[in-house]
Amino acid sequence: MKVLAIYGSPRKDGNTAKMMDAALAEFPKEAEIKRLYLADLNFSGCGPCRECKTTGYCVVDDDMQQVFKDMLWAEIILFGSPSQFGDVSVDIKKLMERTWWMKGALRNKIGGYVITGRRYIESTINTLHAFMLRHRMILGGSGALGYTFTEMGGLEYDPLALRDAHFTGRRLVELYYLVYGDMKP
Numbered sequence: 001m002k003v004l005a006i007y008g009s010p011r012k013d014g015n016t017a018k019m020m021d022a023a024l025a026e027f028p029k030e031a032e033i034k035r036l037y038l039a040d041l042n043f044s045g046c047g048p049c050r051e052c053k054t055t056g057y058c059v060v061d062d063d064m065q066q067v068f069k070d071m072l073w074a075e076i077i078l079f080g081s082p083s084q085f086g087d088v089s090v091d092i093k094k095l096m097e098r099t100w101w102m103k104g105a106l107r108n109k110i111g112g113y114v115i116t117g118r119r120y121i122e123s124t125i126n127t128l129h130a131f132m133l134r135h136r137m138i139l140g141g142s143g144a145l146g147y148t149f150t151e152m153g154g155l156e157y158d159p160l161a162l163r164d165a166h167f168t169g170r171r172l173v174e175l176y177y178l179v180y181g182d183m184k185p
């Protein structure tokens with residue numbers, strides 16, 4: 001079970017990270033989990049080149065190249081994003097744009113997400129759903145929305161947030177076994 005956990009908040013140990021960790025705690029011991037903190041990486045959004053239309057892959061030479069490899073490797077991709085001005089974080093959005101060339105490459109990978117924030121989070125959810133459906137991923141999870149304010153640790157005021165994050169992790173594991181059955185341990 002290959003799991004790529006994409007931490008999309010600028011704060012590596014903030015509310016979103018806590019939700020991610022709660023979801024990941026549900027994966028079995030044998031799962032290989034790669035944690036990727038976008039805040040550590042240097043990369044741009046999609047530029048004007050359109051090179052991928054002819055080459056079939058993204059030619060922009062930055063840290064996103066390794067992220068592409070990790071995404072291709074993964075069987076389950078879990079995103080974590082704060083709601084920022086009613087949408088995913090800038091880093092998550094840049095990552096999404098850069099996958100434009102990956103047509104079909106993410107098909108049938110299992111995808112889920114956790115989100116933190118309290119206002120306008122509907123459009124944050126919508127962006128994540130659109131991304132996964134556009135890539136023909138299998139959308140999983142169970143609505144893990146942490147009701148948070150801006151301070152660090154604000155998550156503790158939402159008694160259901162971490163529980164829901166655990167539910168999301170559990171659902172992704174369930175989908176994995178549904179998809180792969182006995183083919184994989």
Ligand SMILES: Cc1cc2nc3c(=O)[nH]c(=O)nc-3n(C[C@H](O)[C@H](O)[C@H](O)COP(=O)(O)O)c2cc1C
Nearest residue numbers: 009014015016082084085086116117118119148150
């Ligand atoms: C630039 C910026 C924009 C934000 N916009 C929103 C927003 O539209 N809705 C919301 O509920 N929270 C918003 N917030 C608050 C964050 O979503 C919230 O504090 C979140 O839990 C932060 O996650 P973190 O602890 O992982 O950094 C915003 C925060 C920042 C820094």
